[in-house]
């Protein structure tokens with residue numbers, strides 16, 4: 001399918017990533033978009049998040065008129081019925097919870113109801129695309145389209161291709177990413193964490209180990225990599241901010257399966273989780289754990 005043939009796109013999941021991706025597709029791409037979630041309240045919450053963001057980041061800063069905002073919002077519909085939502089779309093972008101069984105269910109249902117030419121893409125951060133494709137009758141049209149948070153700002157879109165993804169599918173998704181102002185990078189889906197997350201994970205693991213060894217305080221370790229490698233934020237501060245300590249703990253079984261011993265969660269992260277230092281909005285993380293627990297004898 002040529003990029004010029006894309007008119008309508010469904011986004012499954014109206015959560016943090018899904019609603020931001022839907023906004024990008026409607027605002028930058030100019031596409032008709034339908035956002036799907038499991039109930040009306042989650043759909044409304046997602047649509048409201050888009051409206052608020054357009055208001056605060058664009059209208060309030062005179063980068064867009066109220067009329068422009070209305071036009072964008074008009075292009076985005078909400079739905080709780082996936083089968084109906086995908087029946088006239090050219091692409092489905094799945095952004096539901098990071099759980100293979102839920103994703104496979106979405107891919108199976110989307111495959112049953114979407115037009116034969118439609119591409120089925122996943123925004124998964126880690127999970128295997130070939131496994132998602134295995135429940136469809138169109139493995140050649142299944143591919144990853146991994147945006148980074150926040151998708152409106154971050155330039156990178158990873159395109160992990162599954163074993164049977166056709167070149168044409170990859171090219172269409174690449175062209176779509178470029179149209180949205182992104183810089184796509186294609187890779188194989190055999191890499192757990194694809195490219196950026198896979199390279200990043202060992203740095204974060206080493207930083208945790210250094211806190212454990214009391215080499216330096218978390219802020220000093222972050223400062224060293226920030227200043228030494230010109231990163232905007234250190235790995236410990238980032239995990240505290242986005243609350244990814246809990247996610248690392250929750251995905252330990254899967255990481256052990258994919259990565260062997262490298263996937264094991266650090267004892268320090270286990271201690272933090274037990275004490276409720278998970279990071280995330282309004283929650284304590286490794287910076288607090290260092291101050292309040294670890295730096296004491």
Ligand SMILES: NC(=O)c1ccc[n+]([C@@H]2O[C@H](COP(=O)([O-])OP(=O)(O)OC[C@H]3O[C@@H](n4cnc5c(N)ncnc54)[C@H](O)[C@@H]3O)[C@@H](O)[C@H]2O)c1
Pocket residue numbers: 012013014015016017018036037038042082095096097098099102106123124125126146147148149
């Ligand atoms: N959060 C991030 O920084 C980030 C970055 C890149 C990629 N991702 C990936 O994006 C995906 C979504 O992550 P998120 O952070 O937006 O999660 P989220 O929890 O904010 O949103 C997920 C949404 O999916 C919905 N959902 C669950 N089952 C559904 C179903 N059967 N049909 C429709 N909707 C359903 C949930 O109700 C929820 O609203 C995950 O695969 C994640 O790994 C996340």
